Amino acid sequence: MPIARSLLATAIEGVADGDVQRLPLSAGDHDGFEVVNALRVIKCLDEGRSEFMKWTVNDHRADFAGQYRMVTNLKVKSDAIPDGAHVFRMEGWLVALIVSETVKLAMENAGCFGAKFVEVT
Secondary structure, eight states, X not given: XXXXXXXXXXXXXXXXXXXXXXXXXXXXXXXXXXXXXEOOEEOOBOTTTSEEEEOOTTSTTGGGTTSEEEEESOOBOGGGSOTTOOEEEETTEEEEEEEXXXXXXXXXXXXXXXXXXXXXX
């Protein structure tokens, strides 16, 4: 889960209200930070354009068989993403945090220049 200063969390929530949950974070003497939890999960991986590997029953985690083990060159099916979805995780590969261009701009306007954004459409 991403950790952000409260100002940045406010900017994200301003665009993605309902897609995120803000949780205050206490870490010693460091105040003003929050966990920004993505609440929405969408099935949208474009398997035809992405590179991925799935767990098999022969792997050391047979209980994960059929789930994505690794995804590289991640691409999403744009038509599978509902209008108004601004922050979400991808079903089957919760590692990736997907944000809309609107959220990206809101983050940059709030002074966030350390995040790395990769086009996935």
